[in-house]
Amino acid sequence: MQCQTVITEDLLQALNNGEFQPYIQPVVRTPDMVVSGGELLVRRLTPTGEVIPPTRFIEQVESAGLLSIITQKILYQTVSGITARTLVLPQDFRLAVNVTPALLEDRDFTRMCLWLSSARQIHLVLELTERLPFYMAKKMSLIMKDLSQAGVEFALDDFGTGCSVLSYLKDFPVSYIKIDRNFIQDILHDEVSRHIVESMVILAEKINIQTVAEGVETQGQMNCLRGLGVNYLQGFYLGKPLSLDTFLNQYL
Ligand code: G
Numbered sequence: 001m002q003c004q005t006v007i008t009e010d011l012l013q014a015l016n017n018g019e020f021q022p023y024i025q026p027v028v029r030t031p032d033m034v035v036s037g038g039e040l041l042v043r044r045l046t047p048t049g050e051v052i053p054p055t056r057f058i059e060q061v062e063s064a065g066l067l068s069i070i071t072q073k074i075l076y077q078t079v080s081g082i083t084a085r086t087l088v089l090p091q092d093f094r095l096a097v098n099v100t101p102a103l104l105e106d107r108d109f110t111r112m113c114l115w116l117s118s119a120r121q122i123h124l125v126l127e128l129t130e131r132l133p134f135y136m137a138k139k140m141s142l143i144m145k146d147l148s149q150a151g152v153e154f155a156l157d158d159f160g161t162g163c164s165v166l167s168y169l170k171d172f173p174v175s176y177i178k179i180d181r182n183f184i185q186d187i188l189h190d191e192v193s194r195h196i197v198e199s200m201v202i203l204a205e206k207i208n209i210q211t212v213a214e215g216v217e218t219q220g221q222m223n224c225l226r227g228l229g230v231n232y233l234q235g236f237y238l239g240k241p242l243s244l245d246t247f248l249n250q251y252l
């Protein structure tokens with residue numbers, strides 16, 4: 001195992017060399033199947049041409065205290081790319097960004113989100129993800145309120161698994177739930193998964209929030225989810241994560 005200092009050195013050098021790059025996966029709106037936004041995902045591009053997914057470095061980035069700075073960097077790069085491409089974004093274009101509770105409490109990051117929402121008119125959706133249970137502290141509630149007032153929306157990521165539980169719908173000002181890919185994968189051959197997704201859609205309608213299915217990999221899954229009335233679809237069948245330039249060329 002490498003020691004933290006060596007890992008931090010390596011990450012700082014990668015940051016300096018511009019190895020962390022924004023990738024965007026399209027999000028498609030139902031029923032008209034228009035690309036109405038995208039999820040920002042970071043990739044590390046090494047000098048040898050390797051493309052490393054975040055699962056392999058995000059924990060190290062967090063331990064090194066670099067999550068805020070890296071997220072800010074790729075978010076700024078993305079928003080600059082989008083606004084350089086088009087002065088007027090499609091009206092409901094949403095840019096989703098993954099955030100942890102710790103990132104939400106980082107003042108530099110939240111200031112940047114407030115600024116992007118007001119000055120650049122970008123509709124941000126912050127997707128709450130966490131590996132450990134968390135609760136709504138007073139401080140976090142105030143931060144979320146400020147962000148909401150500026151037009152920032154919130155989603156619960158990986159909903160229905162791990163730490164993304166029903167009670168968060170009560171505690172957080174949520175506009176979207178992202179139904180975990182675990183349920184989507186099995187939706188065609190497992191009745192229980194289908195009933196769970198169906199119930200999530202009904203619940204979301206009752207409490208006036210939108211549903212996003214993640215990890216859609218086949219046409220059959222897509223048709224089933226459209227039939228169930230899921231509002232947005234995301235996954236390899238609809239579109240893989242693309243480099244920022246490719247996404248801009250293809251969709252904006
Ligand atoms: O949980 P979250 O939505 O943040 O996960 C995004 C990750 O899921 C990305 O790393 C992306 O590459 C991966 N991903 C996106 N679409 C699919 C898919 O259809 N199938 C699988 N297995 N992974 C996907």
Ligand code: MN
Nearest residue numbers: 039098127157
């Ligand atoms: Mn996400």
